[in-house]
Amino acid sequence: MPFSLAVRLFALEFKRAFAYRAEFWLGFVGNALSQFAVAYLLWAAVFAGIGAKEMNGFSLRDLALYYLLIPLVECVVMGAEMSHISDEIYGGTLTRYLLYPVSFFRFKYVSSLAQSLVFAGQMALVAAAFLFFFGIPPAFHLTGIGFCLGALSVALGTVLYFALAACLEMIAFWADNVWSVMILNRLILHFLGGGLLPLVFFPSAIQSILGFTPFPYLISFPLRFLMGGMAADEAAFGFGVMVFWIGALYALAFWIWRRGSRQYSGVGI
Amino acid sequence: MKRYLRLYAYFIRFSASRSMEFRLDFYFRVFMDLAYYGVALGFFHILFLHVESVAGWNLHQMRVFVAAYILVDALHMTVFSDNLWLLPGLVNKGDLDYYLVRPVAPLFFLSLRSFAFNSFLNLVCAVAIAIWALITYPDPIGPARLAAFLALILAGSLLYYCVHLLTILPVFWTQSGETLHGLFYNMTRFMERPDRIYRGWVRVLLTVALPFGLMASFPARVLIEPFDPAVTAQMLGVLVLFFGITLWVWNRGLRAYASASS
Numbered sequence: 001m002p003f004s005l006a007v008r009l010f011a012l013e014f015k016r017a018f019a020y021r022a023e024f025w026l027g028f029v030g031n032a033l034s035q036f037a038v039a040y041l042l043w044a045a046v047f048a049g050i051g052a053k054e055m056n057g058f059s060l061r062d063l064a065l066y067y068l069l070i071p072l073v074e075c076v077v078m079g080a081e082m083s084h085i086s087d088e089i090y091g092g093t094l095t096r097y098l099l100y101p102v103s104f105f106r107f108k109y110v111s112s113l114a115q116s117l118v119f120a121g122q123m124a125l126v127a128a129a130f131l132f133f134f135g136i137p138p139a140f141h142l143t144g145i146g147f148c149l150g151a152l153s154v155a156l157g158t159v160l161y162f163a164l165a166a167c168l169e170m171i172a173f174w175a176d177n178v179w180s181v182m183i184l185n186r187l188i189l190h191f192l193g194g195g196l197l198p199l200v201f202f203p204s205a206i207q208s209i210l211g212f213t214p215f216p217y218l219i220s221f222p223l224r225f226l227m228g229g230m231a232a233d234e235a236a237f238g239f240g241v242m243v244f245w246i247g248a249l250y251a252l253a254f255w256i257w258r259r260g261s262r263q264y265s266g267v268g269i
Numbered sequence: 270m271k272r273y274l275r276l277y278a279y280f281i282r283f284s285a286s287r288s289m290e291f292r293l294d295f296y297f298r299v300f301m302d303l304a305y306y307g308v309a310l311g312f313f314h315i316l317f318l319h320v321e322s323v324a325g326w327n328l329h330q331m332r333v334f335v336a337a338y339i340l341v342d343a344l345h346m347t348v349f350s351d352n353l354w355l356l357p358g359l360v361n362k363g364d365l366d367y368y369l370v371r372p373v374a375p376l377f378f379l380s381l382r383s384f385a386f387n388s389f390l391n392l393v394c395a396v397a398i399a400i401w402a403l404i405t406y407p408d409p410i411g412p413a414r415l416a417a418f419l420a421l422i423l424a425g426s427l428l429y430y431c432v433h434l435l436t437i438l439p440v441f442w443t444q445s446g447e448t449l450h451g452l453f454y455n456m457t458r459f460m461e462r463p464d465r466i467y468r469g470w471v472r473v474l475l476t477v478a479l480p481f482g483l484m485a486s487f488p489a490r491v492l493i494e495p496f497d498p499a500v501t502a503q504m505l506g507v508l509v510l511f512f513g514i515t516l517w518v519w520n521r522g523l524r525a526y527a528s529a530s531s
Contacts, residue, residue: 022448030455034455035455177293188304197315201319202315
Protein backbone atom coordinates (compact mmCIF):
# COMPACT_ATOMS: atom_id res chain seq x y z
CA MET A 1 0.00 0.00 0.00
CA PRO A 2 1.42 3.46 -0.91
CA PHE A 3 2.62 5.41 2.13
CA SER A 4 0.51 8.48 1.25
CA LEU A 5 -2.65 6.33 1.23
CA ALA A 6 -1.76 4.83 4.61
CA VAL A 7 -1.28 8.35 6.03
CA ARG A 8 -4.68 9.41 4.70
CA LEU A 9 -6.30 6.32 6.19
CA PHE A 10 -4.68 7.11 9.54
CA ALA A 11 -5.97 10.68 9.40
CA LEU A 12 -9.49 9.48 8.58
CA GLU A 13 -9.49 6.96 11.43
CA PHE A 14 -8.23 9.58 13.89
CA LYS A 15 -11.04 11.90 12.84
CA ARG A 16 -13.56 9.11 13.22
CA ALA A 17 -12.27 8.16 16.67
CA PHE A 18 -12.54 11.73 17.93
CA ALA A 19 -15.81 12.60 16.17
CA TYR A 20 -17.78 11.88 19.35
CA ARG A 21 -15.20 12.79 21.97
CA ALA A 22 -17.42 12.50 25.03
CA GLU A 23 -18.60 9.02 23.99
CA PHE A 24 -15.05 8.00 23.12
CA TRP A 25 -13.61 8.96 26.51
CA LEU A 26 -16.62 7.80 28.54
CA GLY A 27 -16.59 4.42 26.82
CA PHE A 28 -12.88 4.03 27.40
CA VAL A 29 -12.91 5.21 31.03
CA GLY A 30 -16.03 3.14 31.81
CA ASN A 31 -14.48 -0.04 30.44
CA ALA A 32 -11.00 0.44 31.92
CA LEU A 33 -12.18 1.70 35.30
CA SER A 34 -14.88 -0.92 35.88
CA GLN A 35 -12.50 -3.73 34.89
CA PHE A 36 -9.80 -2.32 37.15
CA ALA A 37 -12.11 -1.59 40.10
CA VAL A 38 -13.74 -5.04 40.12
CA ALA A 39 -10.38 -6.82 39.92
CA TYR A 40 -8.72 -4.58 42.50
CA LEU A 41 -11.53 -4.93 45.04
CA LEU A 42 -11.59 -8.71 44.64
CA TRP A 43 -7.83 -9.03 45.10
CA ALA A 44 -7.88 -6.63 48.05
CA ALA A 45 -10.40 -9.01 49.69
CA VAL A 46 -8.22 -12.01 48.78
CA PHE A 47 -5.08 -10.43 50.28
CA ALA A 48 -7.02 -9.35 53.38
CA GLY A 49 -8.25 -12.95 53.77
CA ILE A 50 -4.87 -14.66 53.56
CA GLY A 51 -2.94 -11.97 55.44
CA ALA A 52 0.04 -12.29 53.04
CA LYS A 53 1.82 -9.54 51.14
CA GLU A 54 2.50 -11.52 47.98
CA MET A 55 0.91 -14.27 45.91
CA ASN A 56 2.74 -16.00 43.04
CA GLY A 57 5.16 -13.07 42.90
CA PHE A 58 2.43 -10.41 42.80
CA SER A 59 1.78 -7.88 45.55
CA LEU A 60 -1.56 -6.06 45.61
CA ARG A 61 0.10 -3.00 44.07
CA ASP A 62 1.58 -5.12 41.26
CA LEU A 63 -1.83 -6.61 40.58
CA ALA A 64 -3.34 -3.11 40.54
CA LEU A 65 -0.93 -2.09 37.80
CA TYR A 66 -1.52 -5.40 35.98
CA TYR A 67 -5.30 -4.91 35.91
CA LEU A 68 -4.93 -1.27 34.93
CA LEU A 69 -2.78 -2.21 31.94
CA ILE A 70 -4.98 -5.17 30.86
CA PRO A 71 -7.86 -3.18 29.29
CA LEU A 72 -5.36 -0.78 27.75
CA VAL A 73 -3.28 -3.52 26.12
CA GLU A 74 -6.50 -5.23 24.98
CA CYS A 75 -7.71 -2.00 23.37
CA VAL A 76 -4.42 -1.50 21.54
CA VAL A 77 -4.12 -5.11 20.37
CA MET A 78 -7.77 -5.79 19.55
CA GLY A 79 -9.07 -2.33 18.67
CA ALA A 80 -12.57 -1.09 19.33
CA GLU A 81 -14.43 -2.43 16.33
CA MET A 82 -15.50 -6.03 16.17
CA SER A 83 -17.22 -6.34 12.81
CA HIS A 84 -15.11 -4.36 10.37
CA ILE A 85 -15.00 -7.19 7.81
CA SER A 86 -18.31 -8.97 8.38
CA ASP A 87 -20.25 -5.67 8.16
CA GLU A 88 -18.81 -5.10 4.68
CA ILE A 89 -19.91 -8.60 3.65
CA TYR A 90 -23.42 -8.24 5.10
CA GLY A 91 -23.85 -4.72 3.71
CA GLY A 92 -22.63 -5.70 0.25
CA THR A 93 -20.05 -2.89 0.53
CA LEU A 94 -17.19 -5.35 0.18
CA THR A 95 -17.64 -4.90 -3.58
CA ARG A 96 -15.92 -1.50 -3.59
CA TYR A 97 -12.79 -2.99 -2.00
CA LEU A 98 -12.62 -5.55 -4.77
CA LEU A 99 -12.26 -2.63 -7.18
CA TYR A 100 -9.68 -0.67 -5.13
CA PRO A 101 -6.08 -0.98 -6.33
CA VAL A 102 -4.98 -2.08 -2.83
CA SER A 103 -5.25 -5.33 -0.91
CA PHE A 104 -8.44 -5.54 1.17
CA PHE A 105 -6.59 -6.99 4.17
CA ARG A 106 -3.88 -4.33 4.09
CA PHE A 107 -6.52 -1.59 3.85
CA LYS A 108 -8.43 -2.99 6.82
CA TYR A 109 -5.29 -3.65 8.84
CA VAL A 110 -4.04 -0.07 8.42
CA SER A 111 -7.49 1.19 9.55
CA SER A 112 -7.39 -0.97 12.67
CA LEU A 113 -3.76 0.02 13.33
CA ALA A 114 -4.80 3.68 13.35
CA GLN A 115 -7.40 2.88 16.02
CA SER A 116 -4.76 0.99 17.98
CA LEU A 117 -2.49 4.04 17.93
CA VAL A 118 -5.27 6.17 19.39
CA PHE A 119 -5.65 3.62 22.19
CA ALA A 120 -1.87 3.49 22.66
CA GLY A 121 -1.97 7.23 23.37
CA GLN A 122 -4.68 6.66 25.97
CA MET A 123 -2.67 3.82 27.46
CA ALA A 124 0.40 6.02 27.89
CA LEU A 125 -1.72 8.73 29.55
CA VAL A 126 -3.39 6.35 32.02
CA ALA A 127 -0.14 4.54 32.87
CA ALA A 128 1.59 7.88 33.47
CA ALA A 129 -1.28 9.01 35.73
CA PHE A 130 -1.05 5.75 37.73
CA LEU A 131 2.71 6.05 38.19
CA PHE A 132 2.31 9.71 39.19
CA PHE A 133 -0.33 9.03 41.84
CA PHE A 134 0.69 5.60 43.18
CA GLY A 135 4.42 5.48 42.48
CA ILE A 136 6.33 2.64 40.88
CA PRO A 137 5.21 -0.83 42.15
CA PRO A 138 7.97 -3.26 43.21
CA ALA A 139 7.44 -5.60 40.23
CA PHE A 140 7.77 -2.79 37.71
CA HIS A 141 11.28 -2.84 36.24
CA LEU A 142 10.86 -1.26 32.83
CA THR A 143 14.12 -0.96 30.94
CA GLY A 144 14.79 0.45 27.49
CA ILE A 145 15.07 -3.05 26.01
CA GLY A 146 11.95 -4.18 27.90
CA PHE A 147 10.01 -1.21 26.50
CA CYS A 148 11.19 -1.93 22.93
CA LEU A 149 10.34 -5.64 23.23
CA GLY A 150 6.98 -4.76 24.82
CA ALA A 151 6.22 -2.39 21.93
CA LEU A 152 7.30 -5.05 19.42
CA SER A 153 5.08 -7.69 21.06
CA VAL A 154 2.11 -5.28 21.04
CA ALA A 155 2.75 -4.51 17.36
CA LEU A 156 2.95 -8.22 16.50
CA GLY A 157 -0.11 -8.75 18.69
CA THR A 158 -2.13 -6.36 16.48
CA VAL A 159 -1.09 -8.38 13.40
CA LEU A 160 -1.88 -11.69 15.12
CA TYR A 161 -5.28 -10.53 16.39
CA PHE A 162 -6.18 -9.08 12.99
CA ALA A 163 -5.44 -12.44 11.33
CA LEU A 164 -7.45 -14.36 13.92
CA ALA A 165 -10.38 -11.94 13.78
CA ALA A 166 -10.32 -11.94 9.96
CA CYS A 167 -10.63 -15.75 9.86
CA LEU A 168 -13.62 -15.64 12.19
CA GLU A 169 -15.28 -12.62 10.56
CA MET A 170 -15.13 -14.22 7.15
CA ILE A 171 -17.49 -16.92 8.40
CA ALA A 172 -19.92 -14.15 7.38
CA PHE A 173 -19.58 -15.39 3.79
CA TRP A 174 -21.63 -18.42 4.88
CA ALA A 175 -23.38 -17.54 8.18
CA ASP A 176 -26.15 -14.98 8.75
CA ASN A 177 -24.54 -13.36 11.78
CA VAL A 178 -21.09 -13.64 13.30
CA TRP A 179 -21.48 -11.11 16.12
CA SER A 180 -21.74 -13.87 18.73
CA VAL A 181 -18.62 -15.59 17.32
CA MET A 182 -16.65 -12.36 17.75
CA ILE A 183 -17.91 -11.91 21.32
CA LEU A 184 -16.99 -15.54 22.03
CA ASN A 185 -13.53 -14.92 20.58
CA ARG A 186 -12.95 -11.92 22.85
CA LEU A 187 -14.29 -13.77 25.89
CA ILE A 188 -11.93 -16.72 25.35
CA LEU A 189 -8.97 -14.45 24.56
CA HIS A 190 -9.63 -12.42 27.70
CA PHE A 191 -9.70 -15.52 29.91
CA LEU A 192 -6.94 -17.62 28.31
CA GLY A 193 -4.81 -14.55 27.59
CA GLY A 194 -4.57 -13.67 31.27
CA GLY A 195 -7.13 -10.84 31.29
CA LEU A 196 -9.14 -12.24 34.20
CA LEU A 197 -6.28 -13.82 36.13
CA PRO A 198 -2.52 -13.61 35.57
CA LEU A 199 -1.51 -16.84 33.85
CA VAL A 200 0.89 -17.81 36.68
CA PHE A 201 -2.22 -18.61 38.73
CA PHE A 202 -3.31 -21.25 36.19
CA PRO A 203 -2.24 -24.88 36.85
CA SER A 204 1.22 -25.48 35.36
CA ALA A 205 -0.02 -28.10 32.87
CA ILE A 206 -2.52 -25.60 31.44
CA GLN A 207 0.16 -22.89 31.34
CA SER A 208 2.40 -25.20 29.30
CA ILE A 209 -0.37 -25.95 26.80
CA LEU A 210 -1.35 -22.28 26.53
CA GLY A 211 2.26 -21.45 25.68
CA PHE A 212 1.75 -23.06 22.27
CA THR A 213 -1.55 -21.26 21.54
CA PRO A 214 -1.88 -17.65 20.35
CA PHE A 215 -3.90 -16.53 23.41
CA PRO A 216 -1.19 -15.50 25.93
CA TYR A 217 0.72 -13.57 23.27
CA LEU A 218 -2.09 -11.10 22.78
CA ILE A 219 -2.39 -9.86 26.37
CA SER A 220 -0.11 -11.45 28.94
CA PHE A 221 3.10 -11.56 26.89
CA PRO A 222 3.31 -7.81 26.11
CA LEU A 223 2.32 -7.03 29.70
CA ARG A 224 5.18 -9.06 31.11
CA PHE A 225 7.69 -6.95 29.17
CA LEU A 226 6.04 -3.75 30.36
CA MET A 227 5.92 -4.90 33.99
CA GLY A 228 9.20 -6.63 34.57
CA GLY A 229 10.58 -8.41 31.55
CA MET A 230 11.37 -12.10 31.12
CA ALA A 231 14.28 -14.42 30.38
CA ALA A 232 15.79 -14.12 26.89
CA ASP A 233 15.02 -17.75 25.90
CA GLU A 234 11.41 -17.39 27.04
CA ALA A 235 11.04 -14.15 25.07
CA ALA A 236 12.60 -15.74 21.96
CA PHE A 237 10.24 -18.74 22.25
CA GLY A 238 7.26 -16.39 22.64
CA PHE A 239 8.16 -14.34 19.57
CA GLY A 240 8.70 -17.58 17.63
CA VAL A 241 5.22 -18.86 18.56
CA MET A 242 3.72 -15.49 17.61
CA VAL A 243 5.39 -15.52 14.19
CA PHE A 244 4.25 -19.11 13.62
CA TRP A 245 0.63 -18.25 14.42
CA ILE A 246 0.73 -15.09 12.31
CA GLY A 247 1.90 -17.14 9.34
CA ALA A 248 -0.61 -19.95 9.93
CA LEU A 249 -3.57 -17.64 10.48
CA TYR A 250 -2.80 -15.44 7.46
CA ALA A 251 -2.52 -18.55 5.27
CA LEU A 252 -5.89 -19.66 6.63
CA ALA A 253 -7.38 -16.16 6.15
CA PHE A 254 -6.31 -16.04 2.47
CA TRP A 255 -7.69 -19.53 1.91
CA ILE A 256 -11.05 -18.55 3.45
CA TRP A 257 -10.99 -15.29 1.44
CA ARG A 258 -10.54 -17.17 -1.84
CA ARG A 259 -13.39 -19.60 -1.05
CA GLY A 260 -15.62 -16.91 0.44
CA SER A 261 -15.23 -14.33 -2.32
CA ARG A 262 -16.36 -16.98 -4.82
CA GLN A 263 -19.50 -17.33 -2.70
CA TYR A 264 -20.00 -13.55 -2.30
CA SER A 265 -22.88 -12.13 -4.34
CA GLY A 266 -22.50 -8.44 -3.47
CA VAL A 267 -26.14 -7.83 -2.66
CA GLY A 268 -25.83 -7.91 1.12
CA ILE A 269 -28.55 -9.14 3.46
CA MET B 270 -54.30 -10.09 33.68
CA LYS B 271 -55.66 -13.09 31.75
CA ARG B 272 -55.52 -11.07 28.53
CA TYR B 273 -51.88 -10.20 29.16
CA LEU B 274 -50.97 -13.83 29.88
CA ARG B 275 -52.67 -14.89 26.64
CA LEU B 276 -50.82 -12.16 24.78
CA TYR B 277 -47.51 -13.29 26.26
CA ALA B 278 -48.24 -16.84 25.10
CA TYR B 279 -48.61 -15.42 21.56
CA PHE B 280 -45.31 -13.56 21.91
CA ILE B 281 -43.60 -16.83 22.83
CA ARG B 282 -45.20 -18.66 19.92
CA PHE B 283 -44.12 -16.01 17.38
CA SER B 284 -40.63 -15.85 18.88
CA ALA B 285 -40.29 -19.63 18.59
CA SER B 286 -40.89 -19.56 14.84
CA ARG B 287 -38.60 -16.52 14.40
CA SER B 288 -35.76 -18.00 16.44
CA MET B 289 -34.97 -20.78 13.97
CA GLU B 290 -34.84 -18.37 11.03
CA PHE B 291 -31.06 -18.01 11.40
CA ARG B 292 -30.08 -21.41 12.71
CA LEU B 293 -26.32 -21.06 12.71
CA ASP B 294 -26.56 -17.77 14.60
CA PHE B 295 -28.94 -19.45 17.06
CA TYR B 296 -26.33 -22.09 17.92
CA PHE B 297 -23.47 -19.55 17.93
CA ARG B 298 -25.34 -17.56 20.57
CA VAL B 299 -26.05 -20.63 22.69
CA PHE B 300 -22.38 -21.57 22.55
CA MET B 301 -21.29 -18.00 23.38
CA ASP B 302 -23.31 -17.97 26.60
CA LEU B 303 -22.13 -21.45 27.56
CA ALA B 304 -18.54 -20.22 27.21
CA TYR B 305 -19.45 -17.27 29.46
CA TYR B 306 -20.69 -19.71 32.11
CA GLY B 307 -17.55 -21.83 31.70
CA VAL B 308 -15.31 -18.80 32.16
CA ALA B 309 -17.24 -17.74 35.27
CA LEU B 310 -16.85 -21.17 36.89
CA GLY B 311 -13.27 -21.56 35.67
CA PHE B 312 -12.21 -18.20 37.08
CA PHE B 313 -13.28 -19.03 40.63
CA HIS B 314 -12.03 -22.62 40.35
CA ILE B 315 -8.52 -21.38 39.50
CA LEU B 316 -8.63 -18.64 42.15
CA PHE B 317 -9.58 -21.20 44.82
CA LEU B 318 -6.54 -23.31 43.92
CA HIS B 319 -4.59 -20.59 45.76
CA VAL B 320 -6.93 -19.50 48.56
CA GLU B 321 -9.46 -21.17 50.84
CA SER B 322 -11.95 -18.34 51.00
CA VAL B 323 -12.75 -15.04 49.30
CA ALA B 324 -14.61 -12.41 51.32
CA GLY B 325 -15.64 -15.16 53.76
CA TRP B 326 -17.00 -17.56 51.16
CA ASN B 327 -15.47 -20.95 50.31
CA LEU B 328 -15.50 -22.58 46.86
CA HIS B 329 -18.90 -24.27 47.40
CA GLN B 330 -20.49 -21.01 48.48
CA MET B 331 -18.87 -19.22 45.55
CA ARG B 332 -20.33 -21.79 43.15
CA VAL B 333 -23.81 -21.02 44.50
CA PHE B 334 -23.08 -17.32 43.95
CA VAL B 335 -21.88 -17.96 40.38
CA ALA B 336 -25.03 -20.03 39.75
CA ALA B 337 -27.08 -17.07 41.06
CA TYR B 338 -25.54 -14.53 38.72
CA ILE B 339 -25.70 -16.90 35.77
CA LEU B 340 -29.43 -17.42 36.50
CA VAL B 341 -30.10 -13.69 36.79
CA ASP B 342 -28.24 -13.04 33.55
CA ALA B 343 -29.91 -15.94 31.68
CA LEU B 344 -33.40 -14.85 32.80
CA HIS B 345 -32.73 -11.30 31.66
CA MET B 346 -31.29 -12.45 28.34
CA THR B 347 -34.26 -14.76 27.74
CA VAL B 348 -37.09 -12.42 28.65
CA PHE B 349 -35.97 -8.80 28.33
CA SER B 350 -32.59 -8.24 26.67
CA ASP B 351 -33.51 -8.48 22.95
CA ASN B 352 -36.46 -6.14 23.49
CA LEU B 353 -34.43 -3.51 25.29
CA TRP B 354 -31.74 -3.72 22.61
CA LEU B 355 -34.29 -2.65 19.98
CA LEU B 356 -35.93 0.15 21.96
CA PRO B 357 -33.54 3.04 21.05
CA GLY B 358 -34.05 2.34 17.34
CA LEU B 359 -37.83 2.45 17.73
CA VAL B 360 -37.63 5.82 19.48
CA ASN B 361 -35.20 7.33 16.96
CA LYS B 362 -37.13 6.20 13.89
CA GLY B 363 -40.53 7.07 15.33
CA ASP B 364 -41.61 3.42 15.14
CA LEU B 365 -42.72 3.64 18.76
CA ASP B 366 -45.96 5.14 17.43
CA TYR B 367 -47.17 1.68 16.40
CA TYR B 368 -46.87 0.47 19.98
CA LEU B 369 -48.47 3.50 21.57
CA VAL B 370 -51.71 3.16 19.63
CA ARG B 371 -52.29 -0.49 20.56
CA PRO B 372 -54.77 -1.34 23.32
CA VAL B 373 -52.01 -2.80 25.51
CA ALA B 374 -49.65 -1.18 28.00
CA PRO B 375 -46.75 -0.10 25.73
CA LEU B 376 -44.06 -0.90 28.30
CA PHE B 377 -45.40 -4.46 28.61
CA PHE B 378 -45.46 -4.88 24.85
CA LEU B 379 -42.01 -3.37 24.25
CA SER B 380 -40.32 -5.22 27.12
CA LEU B 381 -41.72 -8.68 26.43
CA ARG B 382 -42.65 -9.09 22.78
CA SER B 383 -39.48 -11.03 21.89
CA PHE B 384 -38.64 -14.19 23.83
CA ALA B 385 -35.06 -15.33 23.14
CA PHE B 386 -35.17 -19.07 22.61
CA ASN B 387 -31.40 -19.38 22.28
CA SER B 388 -31.07 -17.80 25.72
CA PHE B 389 -33.82 -20.07 27.00
CA LEU B 390 -31.55 -23.04 26.19
CA ASN B 391 -28.86 -21.25 28.17
CA LEU B 392 -31.32 -20.70 31.01
CA VAL B 393 -31.87 -24.47 31.10
CA CYS B 394 -28.07 -24.92 31.33
CA ALA B 395 -27.91 -22.25 34.06
CA VAL B 396 -30.56 -24.17 36.02
CA ALA B 397 -28.49 -27.34 35.60
CA ILE B 398 -25.41 -25.50 36.94
CA ALA B 399 -27.46 -24.22 39.89
CA ILE B 400 -28.70 -27.76 40.63
CA TRP B 401 -25.12 -29.06 40.49
CA ALA B 402 -23.93 -26.26 42.83
CA LEU B 403 -26.73 -27.06 45.29
CA ILE B 404 -26.31 -30.86 45.16
CA THR B 405 -22.56 -30.59 45.82
CA TYR B 406 -23.11 -28.01 48.57
CA PRO B 407 -21.97 -29.68 51.81
CA ASP B 408 -24.56 -28.18 54.22
CA PRO B 409 -28.28 -29.03 54.15
CA ILE B 410 -30.53 -26.55 52.35
CA GLY B 411 -34.18 -26.46 53.45
CA PRO B 412 -37.14 -25.82 51.11
CA ALA B 413 -37.85 -22.42 52.70
CA ARG B 414 -34.37 -21.17 51.88
CA LEU B 415 -34.58 -22.58 48.39
CA ALA B 416 -37.90 -20.80 47.82
CA ALA B 417 -36.41 -17.53 49.13
CA PHE B 418 -33.40 -18.01 46.83
CA LEU B 419 -35.63 -18.48 43.77
CA ALA B 420 -37.81 -15.51 44.72
CA LEU B 421 -34.78 -13.27 45.10
CA ILE B 422 -33.36 -14.52 41.78
CA LEU B 423 -36.57 -13.30 40.15
CA ALA B 424 -36.28 -10.02 42.05
CA GLY B 425 -32.64 -9.74 40.93
CA SER B 426 -33.67 -10.21 37.29
CA LEU B 427 -36.37 -7.55 37.59
CA LEU B 428 -33.89 -5.18 39.18
CA TYR B 429 -31.43 -5.90 36.35
CA TYR B 430 -34.21 -5.11 33.86
CA CYS B 431 -35.07 -1.82 35.61
CA VAL B 432 -31.45 -0.64 35.71
CA HIS B 433 -30.91 -1.70 32.10
CA LEU B 434 -34.04 0.15 30.97
CA LEU B 435 -33.04 3.25 32.94
CA THR B 436 -29.79 3.41 30.96
CA ILE B 437 -31.75 3.23 27.69
CA LEU B 438 -34.58 5.66 28.44
CA PRO B 439 -32.42 8.82 28.10
CA VAL B 440 -32.71 8.13 24.35
CA PHE B 441 -36.04 10.05 24.54
CA TRP B 442 -34.05 13.23 25.22
CA THR B 443 -30.58 12.59 23.82
CA GLN B 444 -31.47 10.58 20.67
CA SER B 445 -28.41 8.41 21.34
CA GLY B 446 -28.30 6.10 24.30
CA GLU B 447 -25.18 4.21 23.31
CA THR B 448 -22.79 5.68 25.87
CA LEU B 449 -25.00 4.95 28.87
CA HIS B 450 -25.92 1.57 27.44
CA GLY B 451 -22.22 0.74 27.10
CA LEU B 452 -21.62 1.92 30.66
CA PHE B 453 -24.40 -0.39 31.85
CA TYR B 454 -22.66 -3.42 30.35
CA ASN B 455 -19.39 -2.32 31.96
CA MET B 456 -21.13 -1.97 35.32
CA THR B 457 -22.56 -5.51 35.13
CA ARG B 458 -19.03 -6.66 36.05
CA PHE B 459 -19.84 -5.59 39.61
CA MET B 460 -22.68 -8.12 39.68
CA GLU B 461 -20.21 -10.90 38.87
CA ARG B 462 -18.32 -10.56 42.16
CA PRO B 463 -19.65 -11.15 45.71
CA ASP B 464 -21.00 -8.04 47.43
CA ARG B 465 -18.77 -8.56 50.49
CA ILE B 466 -15.72 -7.37 48.58
CA TYR B 467 -17.30 -3.91 48.40
CA ARG B 468 -16.69 -1.77 51.48
CA GLY B 469 -17.49 1.75 52.68
CA TRP B 470 -19.05 4.18 50.20
CA VAL B 471 -18.47 1.74 47.32
CA ARG B 472 -20.72 -0.73 49.12
CA VAL B 473 -23.46 1.87 49.61
CA LEU B 474 -23.17 2.83 45.94
CA LEU B 475 -23.36 -0.76 44.69
CA THR B 476 -26.12 -1.96 46.98
CA VAL B 477 -28.45 1.04 46.79
CA ALA B 478 -27.77 3.64 44.09
CA LEU B 479 -26.36 1.31 41.39
CA PRO B 480 -27.54 -2.00 42.84
CA PHE B 481 -25.32 -4.41 40.86
CA GLY B 482 -23.96 -5.71 44.16
CA LEU B 483 -27.45 -6.87 45.15
CA MET B 484 -28.69 -8.65 42.05
CA ALA B 485 -26.92 -12.00 42.52
CA SER B 486 -25.11 -11.74 45.86
CA PHE B 487 -28.26 -11.25 47.96
CA PRO B 488 -30.09 -14.30 46.51
CA ALA B 489 -26.94 -16.35 47.21
CA ARG B 490 -26.73 -14.98 50.74
CA VAL B 491 -30.22 -16.17 51.72
CA LEU B 492 -29.11 -19.67 50.77
CA ILE B 493 -25.61 -19.93 52.19
CA GLU B 494 -25.63 -17.62 55.21
CA PRO B 495 -27.71 -17.58 58.41
CA PHE B 496 -31.13 -16.02 57.79
CA ASP B 497 -31.07 -12.23 57.94
CA PRO B 498 -34.38 -10.48 57.18
CA ALA B 499 -32.46 -7.29 56.34
CA VAL B 500 -31.06 -8.97 53.20
CA THR B 501 -34.52 -9.73 51.79
CA ALA B 502 -35.91 -6.37 52.93
CA GLN B 503 -33.10 -4.40 51.25
CA MET B 504 -33.42 -6.36 48.04
CA LEU B 505 -37.19 -5.88 47.82
CA GLY B 506 -36.98 -2.24 48.93
CA VAL B 507 -34.44 -1.37 46.25
CA LEU B 508 -36.48 -3.27 43.65
CA VAL B 509 -39.66 -1.32 44.49
CA LEU B 510 -37.69 1.94 44.41
CA PHE B 511 -36.14 1.20 41.02
CA PHE B 512 -39.41 -0.06 39.55
CA GLY B 513 -41.06 3.21 40.62
CA ILE B 514 -38.23 5.32 39.17
CA THR B 515 -38.32 3.32 35.91
CA LEU B 516 -42.07 3.88 35.49
CA TRP B 517 -41.70 7.57 36.28
CA VAL B 518 -38.86 8.07 33.76
CA TRP B 519 -40.74 6.01 31.14
CA ASN B 520 -43.83 8.23 31.48
CA ARG B 521 -41.70 11.40 31.31
CA GLY B 522 -39.96 9.94 28.25
CA LEU B 523 -43.27 9.28 26.51
CA ARG B 524 -44.26 12.89 27.15
CA ALA B 525 -40.98 14.05 25.57
CA TYR B 526 -41.38 11.67 22.62
CA ALA B 527 -42.16 13.58 19.45
CA SER B 528 -42.83 10.70 17.09
CA ALA B 529 -40.63 10.38 13.98
CA SER B 530 -39.00 13.73 14.56
CA SER B 531 -37.70 12.91 18.04
